[in-house]
Every structure is written in C-alpha cells, then in structure tokens.
Amino acid sequence: DTGVSQDPRHKITKRGQNVTFRCDPISEHNRLYWYRQTLGQGPEFLTYFQNEAQLEKSRLLSDRFSAERPKGSFSTLEIQRTEQGDSAMYLCASSSIVSGNTIYFGEGSWLTVV
Amino acid sequence: RKEVEQDPGPFNVPEGATVAFNCTYSNSASQSFFWYRQDCRKEPKLLMSVYSSGNEDGRFTAQLNRASQYISLLIRDSKLSDSATYLCVVYFGNEKLTFGTGTRLTIIP
Numbered sequence: 001d002t003g004v005s006q007d008p009r010h011k012i013t014k015r016g017q018n019v020t021f022r023c024d025p026i027s028e029h030n031r032l033y034w035y036r037q038t039l040g041q042g043p044e045f046l047t048y049f050q051n052e053a054q055l056e057k058s059r060l061l062s063d064r065f066s067a068e069r070p071k072g073s074f075s076t077l078e079i080q081r082t083e084q085g086d087s088a089m090y091l092c093a094s095s096s097i098v099s100g101n102t103i104y105f106g107e108g109s110w111l112t113v114v
Numbered sequence: 115r116k117e118v119e120q121d122p123g124p125f126n127v128p129e130g131a132t133v134a135f136n137c138t139y140s141n142s143a144s145q146s147f148f149w150y151r152q153d154c155r156k157e158p159k160l161l162m163s164v165y166s167s168g169n170e171d172g173r174f175t176a177q178l179n180r181a182s183q184y185i186s187l188l189i190r191d192s193k194l195s196d197s198a199t200y201l202c203v204v205y206f207g208n209e210k211l212t213f214g215t216g217t218r219l220t221i222i223p
Contacts, residue, residue: 031209033210035213041215042118042201042213042214042216043158043201043213045210048209048210050209055209056209056210091157102148102160103211104160105158105159106157107156107157108156108157
C-alpha cells in the first residue's frame with residue numbers, strides 16, 4: 001500500500017502524559033500536513049511542511065504541540081502534558097506539485113485522553 | 115464569520131432522490147475548491163474538484179459561483195452508499211486547505 005500511513009491508529013492515554021504520532025506520506029510527496037478533527041467538525045489545520053521545513057503553524061498548535069519532519073520524509077506530532085481537550089482524531093495528509101492542491105489523507109490516529 | 119460555511123444537516127433523503135448541498139466561502143481570492151467525502155470514523159477522501167465551468171462525474175455535479183462565493187454539490191439518483199458526510203474544501207493560496215464542518219447525508223431505503 002503506497003498511501004499515507006499513520007501510527008498508532010488508536011491511543012488511550014492518561015491526562016498529563018506525552019504522546020507521539022508518526023506519519024509516513026506518499027513517497028514522492030514533498031508536502032505534509034497535520035490536521036485535527038473532533039466529532040461533528042471538519043478537519044482543522046495544525047501545521048504544514050514542505051520537505052523538512054515547517055512553513056506554517058496554526059494558532060491551535062499550542063506550545064504543548066510540536067511537529068517535526070527531520071529528513072523531509074516521515075513526520076512526528078508530539079503532544080506533551082495531554083489534556084482531555086486534546087482528544088480527537090489527528091490526520092496526516094500529503095501532496096505534491098504533481099497532485100496540485102489535492103491532498104491525500106492517512107486513516108488518522110485517534111487519541112483519547114482519560 | 116467562518117472561512118468556509120456549510121449547513122451541517124442532517125439531510126435524510128429517500129433512495130433515488132436528488133439532493134443538493136451548498137457551501138459559502140469568505141475570501142474572494144480563493145483559488146481552488148473541492149468536495150471531500152468522509153465516512154463515519156474514516157479519513158476524508160477526495161470526491162471531486164470544482165471547476166469554474168462546473169463539472170460532472172457520473173451522478174455528481176459540482177458548480178462554482180465566484181460572484182456569490184459559493185459552491186454546490188448535486189447528487190442525482192441517490193444510493194444507500196452515498197450516506198456520508200460531505201466536506202466543502204477551499205484552497206486560499208496559503209498552502210493549506212480549509213474545510214467546512216461538513217454536511218451529513220443519510221439515504222433512506
């Protein structure tokens with residue numbers, strides 16, 4: 001399967017713990033996005049990478065959130081000191097110049113903070 | 115005002131009927147428009163792009179009205195498998211796509 005893959009698919013954590021999600025984009029895609037989605041809402045933009053450079057961060061991304069894409073391939077999203085309000089689906093997506101502005105999503109990582 | 119607004123529904127429509135959704139966007143400089151489909155607890159998937167001249171893909175027709183800043187999606191001869199949430203998506207030219215909240219559609223047998 002050459003689509004966007006995310007790991008883990010589901011994570012239950014206690015409040016205050018740190019969690020990390022990994023995303024492997026489609027191999028030829030140089031753009032990578034993180035979105036967050038809660039029930040009844042559309043995906044909300046968190047951050048965007050072009051190759052290894054993080055070009056934009058949403059105000060939603062508090063200082064507890066950090067994302068990296070060290071070699072311009074896979075990316076990680078870390079949430080420190082999780083809060084119950086962080087419970088959501090974290091979606092990774094990728095695109096390329098060839099795909100234009102069409103982005104392709106992974107299956108998402110569900111986070112539940114208890 | 116939200117950048118992209120949709121009627122959240124739900125729309126409950128009998129099988130075989132025609133249903134239409136509208137979506138409005140706030141930025142007149144918006145460049146590209148899409149409809150994505152999202153099944154329950156799954157990731158969004160591209161349904162179709164929306165072109166200025168309008169475009170059709172089988173039972174689905176998308177229209178763009180730049181003057182009034184809205185896009186629409188029409189589904190003809192609806193099937194049970196069309197039940198999903200339909201997300202209106204706008205590209206404002208700042209390297210990210212902005213999603214509406216989605217319109218939930220249920221096709222009733």
